[in-house]
Amino acid sequence: MxxxxxxxxxxxxxxxxxxxxxxxxxxxxxxxxxxxxxxxxxxxxxxxxxxxxxxxxxxxxxxxxxxxxxxxxxxxxxxxxxxxxxxxxxxxxxxxxxxxxxxxxxxxxxxxxxxxxxxxxxxxxxxxxxxxxxxxxxxxxxxxxxxxxxxxxxxxxxxxxxxxxxxxxxxxxxxxxxxxxxxxxxxxxxxxxxxxxxxxxxxxxxxxxxxxxxxxxxxxxxxxxxxxxxxxxxxxxxxxxxxxxxxxxxxxFRDRWQERGSWKSEIAKALARSASAFVTRRESTGGKTILAGYPFFEDWGRDTMIALPGICLSTGQYETAKSILRTFAVNERKGLMPNLFPEGGKEPMYNTVDAALLFINCVYLYYEKTKDKAFIEEMYPVMERIITAYREGTDYGIAMDADGLIRAGKELDQVTWMDVRIGKILPTPRHGKPVEINAYWYNALKIMDFFAGVLGHPKEQYQEMAEKVKLSFREKFWMEEKHCLKDVLSGEAADTQIRCNQIWAVSLPFTMMDKEKEKQVVETVFEKLYTPYGLRTLEKEDPDFHPFYGGEMMERDLAYHQGTVWPFPMGAYYLAYLKVNSWSEKARGRVKRQMEALECAMREGCIGQLPEIYDGENPASSKGCFAQAWSVGEILWVYENLEK
Missing domain, CATH: 2.70.98 (Beta-galactosidase; Chain A, domain 5)
Structure with missing residues (x-):
C-alpha cells in the first residue's frame, strides 16, 4: 500500500x-x-x-x-x-x-x-x-x-x-x-x-x-x-x-513478509510489511527478538508473547518464531520468563505473571501452524516447570490458591500489563487474582493437557486442575448485574471496574464460560470500552476514568491504564466477537467493515504502522510509541483468522 x-x-x-x-x-x-x-x-x-x-x-x-x-x-x-x-x-x-x-x-x-x-x-x-x-x-x-x-x-x-x-x-x-x-x-x-x-x-x-x-x-x-x-x-x-x-x-525484504501470507485485504498486506520492523537480531544470544515499540521500547517478554502470533506466525516466519521461543526458554527461571532481557552485563528482570503463560500459548499456536512435534518435545520440560512453579508458588507473590486460581502481585510489585508504578503510588493496583491471568492459566493447563496427549505423557493432573479453575472462575468472576466479569479478585472496590482485561477470557483457544455469558462479555465490552482504534482500559462512567493522555510523566502514568485506548486488545475483541457469533458471514462482514477504519489510523502518526495508545475520550491522535509491535501483531492475527 x-x-x-x-x-x-x-x-x-x-x-x-x-x-x-x-x-x-x-x-x-x-x-x-x-x-x-x-x-x-x-x-x-x-x-x-x-x-x-x-x-x-x-x-x-x-x-x-x-x-x-x-x-x-x-x-x-x-x-x-x-x-x-x-x-x-x-x-x-x-x-x-x-x-x-x-x-x-x-x-x-x-x-x-x-x-x-x-x-x-x-x-x-x-x-x-x-x-x-x-x-x-x-x-x-x-x-x-x-x-x-x-x-x-x-x-x-x-x-x-x-x-x-x-x-x-x-x-x-x-x-x-x-x-x-x-x-x-x-x-x-x-x-x-x-x-x-x-x-x-x-x-x-x-x-x-x-x-x-x-x-x-x-x-x-x-x-x-x-x-x-x-x-x-x-x-x-x-x-x-x-x-x-x-x-x-x-x-x-518486505515483500517476503507479505508474500508468505495469503492476504486479501490491502490493510493486512501493509501491516504484514510493517511487521518486519519489529523483528531484530540479538547479539548476546545469537537468536531473534521482537522490539516492543519505536521509538521508546526495547524487547519485553510480555509484549513479545502477545505480538509473536501475528508478527511471526501470520507472516510465515516460523523459524524466527522458534528462535524467539528458544531464547526465552533458555532464560526461564523459577517458572518465569524475562520481562526485560539481560543486556550489557545486567541481570534480566522477571517481574511479569503473564509472559510465561503466554509463552505456552505461543508454543501451542506455533504447533497448530507447523505440527512440529520435535519442537514441542524440546519445549515440554520448560512448560512443565512453568506449571509447577505457578502451582507451588514462585516470585512476586505468584501462586495457585486453594481454589485453583492464580494470585499475583505484592507490595509495590506490579506484574500484569497494567504495571505502572509512580514511586509508592500504584494507579491500577491489581494484586490478587486478575481476570486475564486466570484466563491464561486455564488456557495453559488445557494446552498442557493437549500436548501431553500428543507426546504420550500423563495428563490427568492438567485435566483436574483445569476443571477446578473453571468451576472457581465461573463462580467468582461473573457479575450478573453488570453482564460481565470482575477485573480482579482482591476484596477491593476496584474489583468490579469494567475493564478490557476480561476480553481474553473469551478470545483464547481454550475458555471457561458458556457461550451465553461469553456473548454478554463481548456486548458489554463493545458498549463500554470499544472505539474504532482500540479498547478503553476503563469505562468512561467510572470516577477513575482519565479522558486525556499527556503532560508530565506522572500525569501520563496516572492516565496510562485508566481509560486510555489501546489498539492491541481490540484484536482479542474481534476474535471474541466472531467466536460468539459462530463466525457467521454477517459477523465477518461487520468486523471487516469496522477494521477498514484502521487504514485511517495507519495514515496518521507513523505511516503504515499502528501506535501504542490514544486518548480515552476521543481517540483521534496516536500517542506513546508511534509504532507498536503488539498493536500490529494482534490486528494481523485477526486478519489471518478472518480471511482463512
Whole structure:
C-alpha cells in the first residue's frame, strides 16, 4: 500500500510534523523523521545506528539540512523560535517501503529518496534533480550529527572530526561515499525544539553538529542524480552505485513478509510489511527478538508473547518464531520468563505473571501452524516447570490458591500489563487474582493437557486442575448485574471496574464460560470500552476514568491504564466477537467493515504502522510509541483468522 500526502497535508509546520516514517535494519537501528524531513523528537534520526543488536543504539545522523541556492528546502524548528520552512516547497511525500519526497522551487524539481540497509547500519540518499531554469543552480546537503546514545543529547565539548571521507566521534567511524562535491566545514552546532517531546514533559531541546557538506551543480536544462551513502565502519560501505540496490533490497525484504501470507485485504498486506520492523537480531544470544515499540521500547517478554502470533506466525516466519521461543526458554527461571532481557552485563528482570503463560500459548499456536512435534518435545520440560512453579508458588507473590486460581502481585510489585508504578503510588493496583491471568492459566493447563496427549505423557493432573479453575472462575468472576466479569479478585472496590482485561477470557483457544455469558462479555465490552482504534482500559462512567493522555510523566502514568485506548486488545475483541457469533458471514462482514477504519489510523502518526495508545475520550491522535509491535501483531492475527 502506497501512502501519498500532498500540500494540504502540510499546510503549516505543525501539520508537517504530525506524521513520520519508519525504516529499520534488523539490528535495532532505524531511520525516522517527519514527513517534511525534520526532527520533532530527540529520538528522531536519519540514521539511528545500533552497535550491538538490539539495544545499543546511537543517534548518528540526527537530521539533514537541504538547500537549493539560497532556498532552504528542509523543515526544522529551533530552540530560539526560528524555523526552516522547506515544507512550503514540498509538493508530495509518499511512503511504501521507503520515503520519497518531491520538491519544486523556481523551475527546479527535486525527487529525494532514502533507504536504510535492512542488514547494516547504512543509510542511502538519492536526489534526482531537474533544472528547467535558464541558469545554473547548486543543491547542497548538510548532515547534522550527534553520535549520542539514543535519548541523550550531545556532551558539552564533544568533538566530531572529519578524516578524509570518514567522520570520527566517540570511537565510532562513519564512512561517506558520494558522487557529489564533498567539502569539509568548520564544526557548526544547532539547537532544536522537539515539539512531540515538549508536550509530554520530555527533554524539549537538543543539539547536533555539522562538519561537511555535499553539493552538486546542475546546469540549465540538465538532469543530475546526486547519491550519498553513510555506513558505520565495520560494515562494508555500499559502493557508490548501490542506492538503487539498497532500495530494491528493502522492497524485496518486505515483500517476503507479505508474500508468505495469503492476504486479501490491502490493510493486512501493509501491516504484514510493517511487521518486519519489529523483528531484530540479538547479539548476546545469537537468536531473534521482537522490539516492543519505536521509538521508546526495547524487547519485553510480555509484549513479545502477545505480538509473536501475528508478527511471526501470520507472516510465515516460523523459524524466527522458534528462535524467539528458544531464547526465552533458555532464560526461564523459577517458572518465569524475562520481562526485560539481560543486556550489557545486567541481570534480566522477571517481574511479569503473564509472559510465561503466554509463552505456552505461543508454543501451542506455533504447533497448530507447523505440527512440529520435535519442537514441542524440546519445549515440554520448560512448560512443565512453568506449571509447577505457578502451582507451588514462585516470585512476586505468584501462586495457585486453594481454589485453583492464580494470585499475583505484592507490595509495590506490579506484574500484569497494567504495571505502572509512580514511586509508592500504584494507579491500577491489581494484586490478587486478575481476570486475564486466570484466563491464561486455564488456557495453559488445557494446552498442557493437549500436548501431553500428543507426546504420550500423563495428563490427568492438567485435566483436574483445569476443571477446578473453571468451576472457581465461573463462580467468582461473573457479575450478573453488570453482564460481565470482575477485573480482579482482591476484596477491593476496584474489583468490579469494567475493564478490557476480561476480553481474553473469551478470545483464547481454550475458555471457561458458556457461550451465553461469553456473548454478554463481548456486548458489554463493545458498549463500554470499544472505539474504532482500540479498547478503553476503563469505562468512561467510572470516577477513575482519565479522558486525556499527556503532560508530565506522572500525569501520563496516572492516565496510562485508566481509560486510555489501546489498539492491541481490540484484536482479542474481534476474535471474541466472531467466536460468539459462530463466525457467521454477517459477523465477518461487520468486523471487516469496522477494521477498514484502521487504514485511517495507519495514515496518521507513523505511516503504515499502528501506535501504542490514544486518548480515552476521543481517540483521534496516536500517542506513546508511534509504532507498536503488539498493536500490529494482534490486528494481523485477526486478519489471518478472518480471511482463512
Amino acid at each position: 502506497k501512502w501519498i500526502y500532498g500540500k494540504q497535508d502540510f499546510k503549516t509546520i505543525e501539520r508537517s510534523e504530525e506524521n513520520c516514517y519508519l525504516m529499520t535494519n534488523e539490528l535495532g537501528g532505524f531511520s525516522s523523521l517527519t514527513m517534511a524531513g525534520g526532527a520533532a523528537r530527540n529520538d528522531h534520526a536519519f540514521l539511528m545506528g545500533c552497535l550491538k543488536a538490539p539495544n545499543c543504539r546511537y543517534n548518528i545522523i540526527h537530521r539533514l539540512k537541504e538547500q537549493l541556492d539560497d532556498l532552504v528546502l528542509s523543515t526544522q524548528e529551533f530552540a530560539d523560535g526560528t524555523k526552516e520552512e522547506g515544507y512550503r516547497f514540498l509538493t508530495s511525500f509518499s511512503y511504501e517501503d521507503n520515503p520519497v519526497w518531491i520538491f519544486q522551487a523556481d523551475g527546479v524539481e527535486i525527487r529525494k529518496e532514502a533507504a536504510l540497509d535492512p542488514e547494516k547500519n547504512a543509510a542511502v540518499l538519492k536526489y534526482e534533480i531537474e533544472n528547467r531554469r535558464r541558469e545554473s543552480c547548486i543543491f547542497q546537503v548538510k548532515p547534522f550529527f550527534q553520535f549520542a546514545p539514543k535519548g541523550e543529547d550531545m556532551e558539552e565539548g564533544q568533538k566530531i572530526l572529519l578524516d578524509g571521507n570518514r567522520i570520527r566521534c566517540r570511537d565510532m567511524c562513519l564512512d561517506v561515499r558520494t558522487n557529489g562535491d564533498f567539502c569539509s566545514v568548520p564544526m557548526e552546532k544547532e539547537t532544536y525544539f522537539y515539539r512531540y517531546d515538549a508536550c509530554d514533559g520530555r527533554r524539549p531541546t537538543g543539539t547536533a553538529a555539522a562538519v561537511h557538506t555535499v553539493a552538486a551543480k546542475i546546469l540549465p536544462g540538465e538532469e543530475k542524480t546526486l547519491e550519498i551513502v553513510y555506513a558505520l565502519e565495520g560494515e562494508e560501505p555500499p559502493a557508490l552505485e548501490r542506492p538503487d540496490e539498497v532500495i530494491a533490497r528493502v522492497r524485496s
